[in-house]
Amino acid sequence: MAARAPSATRIQPVVVGSKDATETVVDTILKPLSTIESAKRLAAYTAVDRHVKPEHIVSILGLSGGSTVPYVVERIVQQGREANKDRVFIPTGFQSKELIVSSNLNLGDVDQYPTIDVTLDGADEVDRDLNCIKGGGACHLREKVLAEAARTFILVADYRKNVEYLGTNFKPGVPIEVVPFAYAKVLQNLHHILGSPKATLRMAVAKAGPVVSDNGNFIIDAPFEREHMEKPYDIMARIKMLTGVVEVGLFCHMAQAAYFGNEDGSVTVKYHDGKVETVAPPA
Ligand SMILES: O=C(CO)[C@H](O)[C@H](O)COP(=O)(O)O
CATH class of the missing domain: 3.40.50.1360 (Rossmann fold)
Incomplete structure (x- = not known):
């Protein structure tokens, strides 16, 4: 079955729970x-x-x-x-x-x-x-x-x-899921040891406080320079070794x-x- 051509007038489906759910x-x-x-x-x-x-x-x-x-x-x-x-x-x-x-x-x-x-x-x-x-x-x-x-x-x-190379258009950085108890220490390690001085805790938009994942954890977004993103497996492995990190959003x-x-x-x-x-x- 061939894919149909995209049409400028086709109606967008209503999707429960999509990222655009804020639209009416x-x-x-x-x-x-x-x-x-x-x-x-x-x-x-x-x-x-x-x-x-x-x-x-x-x-x-x-x-x-x-x-x-x-x-x-x-x-x-x-x-x-x-x-x-x-x-x-x-x-x-x-x-x-x-x-x-x-x-x-x-x-x-x-x-x-x-x-x-x-x-x-x-x-x-x-x-x-x-x-x-x-x-x-x-x-x-x-x-x-x-x-x-x-x-x-x-x-x-x-x-x-x-x-x-990763990070070309997607600027927020590498998403890192962390145990809440460890987030400040992981942030410090990202800033001072792994070379991501702008790593930040992801904050919620329609709620006060941080985003909480489906697993009850926090998310840190850590931007890295091109030299790291050219070898994503290496930086992924180093991030994953930080105590408190549950998973890294680099799939290599x-x-x-x-x-x-x-x-x-x-x-x-x-x-x-x-x-x-x-x-x-x-x-
Ligand atoms: O990794 C994801 C969710 O954790 C999504 O696959 C990624 O954010 C892409 O989303 P979209 O299809 O809305 O561009």
Whole structure:
């Protein structure tokens, strides 16, 4: 099944718990898809068409949070009830769980399914080696668990996320989940030992105080200079060694492929072996 061309007038789906949930439902219903949303959807549809075949009736799929993954679910739902009746979908947290339930898909847990056929996930930025920054939505601990559990881990994003080096467009820094008791010490270590003087505790927007993850932890955003981001595995390992750090939002050597929707309606597919493919816009 070929992905449909993005349309400037197509209605954006209303998604329970999306990052845009602050918009009213009426605004969301009336708003046509922007170029960026079209790009996200095109990448998501193409990835689903390639990795979640209608004939793959029995499969376990991991789904993350973020604003791109709802388009993954939209495409999976379009495959129909029969294709989805025996599939099990594993969420990473509140948002993706709501999405699975409201889409009438079968909900599972990684406790029951520690091996997952395919995990599809968004990303904040992806480099030329398919290393990525994740955790803009503070879900990266669970997302990493589902990425590791997956036989195939696929990234889906729009063109802004397709970069040579991490940190090119995504400026808040590397998301780091920390145990609340340890946050001040981890911040101090990031500032003075690991070379991220601007690392900050992420504050909530519609609540006083810090963002609290689905695991009850805090999130630190730590920007690093290019020299560190060119070797993301090294800096990830050093951050992870700090006492109190639960997980680092750098996913290195994990993805098999990344799908990027482009402004012109094409999709760039990058593979872990360095191959790059351009899927032309649908006629
Ligand atoms: O890592 C994530 C959540 O922790 C998201 O995948 C990432 O923030 C990308 O989000 P979006 O699809 O909204 O751009």
